[in-house]
Amino acid sequence: MAGNTEPLSPRAKLAVTAGKAAAAVSRAAGRGSGSVIGGRVALKLDPDLLARLARHLDVILVSATNGKTTTTRLIAEALRASGPVVSNALGANMPAGITSALAGGSDAKYGVIEVDEKYLSGVARDTTPKAIALLNLSRDQLDRAAETRMLAEHWREGLAGSKALIIANADDPLIVWAASSSANVVWVAAGQEWKDDAWSCPSCGGVMQRPGEDWFCAECGFRRPTPSWALSGDHVLDPHGSAWPIKLQLPGRANRANATTSAAVAAAFGVPPQVALERMFSVQAVAGRYDVVTFMERELRLLLAKNPAGWLETFSLIDPPPTPVIMSVNARGADGTDTSWLWDVDYTRLAGHPIFVLGDRKLDLAVRLEVAGLDFQVCESLDEAVRTAPPGRIEVIANYTAFQDLRRRVGN
Structure with a gap:
């Protein structure tokens, strides 16, 4: 649980120190932030370091094809209303980069972690997250990440039996199918502009029907779940039917959708929507995006x-x-x-x-x-x-x- 700052073993401390030294050398050489090489060195010395660093945190994982870096940043801002946060805010989202980020957050209460789609199941196994936010899946780097339904199937298998609260986009059939193996899901109507990766049913392969905002498979009955949170214009609708204004410096519908999911995550940790959304206004750019x-x-x-x-x-x-x-x-x-x-x-x-x-x-x-x-x-x-x-x-x-x-x- 958060606050249980059990001291690291001598081996883990050595791994953290060596990782920070490697990162510093990389930065001095002008090769970027050094977070990836630092994490690799640390994990080489202590392969269980990620799990050890996550042990005292309430971990929130964020994964998607698009929007995960921004959503991670918005959730981190919102949760700072409730306690210190450590996050991989620069987007180094594979195990080495995540390990580096957590190594710098010994006093944190929350770990808000962006995770590359391919590594979600493994990182979830290592960090025992309290919550996982799933935003969307679409074609991207097909030479590396494989096709979208295969990725959704890996998520579905990896999340089965997870005790984490899953906060998932009800408008993306691939996300719904992946999240449906979990016992505890909060559905968010965050929208889905791009539909070309979700015309066939991920469950049975049938053709998806898409009347209006709804979707369902006529062949197996797989259908859009009823959301408890929703993006409606410039407002977030919460499970009680209250509408909260979204005021962001980040542009566009996609970022309002990211804010809606972030508000749902923050609420699960006791931060009211009004407080969460007001805090998100401070985010002007994310790793140079929108600058x-x-x-x-x-x-x-x-x-x-x-x-x-x-x-x-x-x-x-x-x-x-x-x-x-x-x-x-x-x-x-x-x-x-x-x-x-x-x-x-x-x-x-x-x-x-x-x-x-x-x-x-x-x-x-x-x-x-x-x-x-x-x-x-x-x-x-x-x-x-x-x-x-x-x-x-x-x-x-x-x-x-x-x-x-x-x-x-x-x-x-």
Whole structure:
């Protein structure tokens, strides 16, 4: 339980110290935060370290294809109303990065942890979470994470028998199927803009019917559960039917959905919705996402979009035409090396915007935009794109490693 700060064994202490030293060397060498290498070194010295570090915390895990970093940050802010929080706020979400984060939180009451989809079951086994928030599943890095139903099946098997409270999105059939193996689920109507990974029933393979916001399988009866929390416009509806205003500095419907799930999680730990939502207002950007920066005397807003569902949500955020849009796509290991997902994105939504394309895979993106019938310009660098763009604030959309490249270039 929280507050039981049982001292670490000498071996665990050595592992933590060695991990912090490795992280410091990595930072000094300019190789990033060092959290991953630090965690790897620590786990090498004590393979059970993650479980030991989590023992005194009330752990909340957050997993999804999209929105997990932001939701983790919102939940952490909300829970600080009730006690100190340790969190992997920079998004290092595999066991090494999670271990590093928890190693820095010896005085914390709560551990709010973002977890890569592929590692959820293992991290849940090690950390014995009190709650797990499941937001969505959609195609992403198919070369690494496998297809979505297989991932949902791993979750379903891994969560069976878990004592954790599962806070799950009732609007995503894959999430509902994965969470339904658990005895204790709170359903949240958080919405689902992207539906192309959930047209067949995950339970029996039948065709899903989607009248309005509802969904069900006509063949086996698998259907949308009744939610107790819901996003309704700019308000969160709680289980008592009260409506609480959402006031965020983060833009868009997807972030209001993230706030709704976060309010449901916070309520499970005794933080009232009004308090939780007021605290979330302080979050302006998340690991550089949504930041507005000045570069070459121009205002750029930095937006991350890693997969078709993410690009769809991002298009709904951008300022209307003729706002210039710069798009950058890489296909390095951390992005997934397969760019076929570009063909699943409806780029016609960018009609009327001056478009500039860059990144390692700019020609793949250029072919896709050509087929969509859009006007665009291929650029060799961010500097060239900014120099060429017409006046006004520029929307910059990039996938994962391209986003990191851009942040380094603008000094963010």
